[in-house]
Amino acid sequence: MASNYVLPENYKDQTPAAPLDKKTLNKVVWRSLQLQACFNYERMQSAGWLWGILPGLEKIHTNKEDLAASMTHNMDFLNTHPYLVTFVMGIVLSLEQNKAPIQTIRSVRISVAAPLGGIGDALFWYTFMPIVAGVTSGLAQDGNILGPILYFVLAFGVQMALRFALMYWAYGMGAAAINSLTKNAQEFTHAASMMGIFVVGALIYNMGTGTQLGMVFTNGDLTTDVQAQLNTILPGIIPLALTLMCYYLLAKKGWKPINCILLLLVIGIVGCIFGIWSGSYTALVSVPWHA
């Protein structure tokens, strides 16, 4: 049964695979464009990520059990910047090729991917794209067909150049680093896991605080905003509590992710029926605490 799948700690075949050839790496770069082709709120880019590096994984893991293990842990939650993703891919592929402990690969992946998301947003969405748009939209408004053409050439050209350069840089760097680390693999895995779990802790706050209560009680002149009260005690307590709940259900109660999704859907929708969550909606049941 699929739900009973147990992920091993290490790959069965511990012999490092042959380095990936240029053709495979290039294929992965082109496939990396589909990073968000299966974007969803639970694991964001994970399926697109896995699809992107699959040609590499299939070359590296020639026995079916190892390929299953690799595919399974590459379905982890992932959110990074699409233009920079090949940097993460290069590092992960070099770790896979050297048959690093599975725990190490997971930790390194989330630790490298998460900060790149922020860097990419600042670099591209806030800086590069507005400049390109500023230059070309004037041309378009004047009815010049060069506007959209120039936009495509600049935006797509820069993006692809980056994707190729980062892939080869990261893949080379990962392969060079791994040699000095295999000697102390166990220690490295522990250290990498610490880094990974530290970043996950940060993500819970950084990406979670959008989930807020929307209840405001008015009693004469006195208004009490429940979320503001919570924030004076522990900001981010709701995302922390919900994450711990999911962890408990998944790790201790043996729930499948899909059950957690359904539970959260119910919590979200029922909460909005009664105006408990914040947001610009009208509660189905008229309640005094939600406008």
Place this chain on the structure above:
Amino acid sequence: MEIVQVVLLAVATFIFAIDQFSLTEVLYRPIIACTIIGAILGDLQAGLTVGGSVEIIAIGNMPVGGAQPPNFVIFSIASCVLVIVSGMEPEAAMGVSMVFALFGQYVVTLVFTVMSALMDKADEAAHNANPKGITAVLNAHMAVLGALFAVIAVACYYGGEALSGTLNSISTQFSWLMGGLSVAGGMLRFVGFGILMKIMLSNDMWGILLAGFACAAIFGASSVASATLIYVAFIGVAIALYDYNSSVKLKNTNVGGGMSDGI
């Protein structure tokens, strides 16, 4: 002639809908999409000028950090259709298009929430080492997203401005459901975090998890908030290097400085 236009409009919208998250991630930009829609509807010049204006509005609404701004694929298409087919003034057309764009945003939220269920199929394919299963999951997601957008585009072509009133009232009437879906959408990432913790979190690491949480909270409330995750990574590297170096040193002392790897 009209049927050809509608079919081309649907096909182009299908592609732009997918392109806004994958493929080239450039074709869907208003400046390009409007030009292409303009050409399909028989007025390339109108498409160009509308595209230039919509692009400037869109640039202030970039999709940052997984948040969903008004949908600019729908905004672009509705603007072009309303200007070229319905003959509205560009300014007025863009106002009405915003209603369509907000509806498009609901559709995206709905797809991103419901498609979380696909992850179960993807996991199953992974457990069975079945790459084709992953391809199928991606294709299913793209087909649903593209088809829903194509339907909105065709509805806009035939319904025009009148349809925006209907969409508006649907949006108001079912706002509790849409609100609930987007609240739930924002929560689903906690399942992803839970999966990561399930494997990575050994008992000695609870403190590290909370330390990361605290760091993000502190940076998030500071003037360097936009660089939170980068600074978190710096501290994380320091912790990891310290842990690595001290445990390697300890191991080497224990085995008398020998080269045995002791695993």
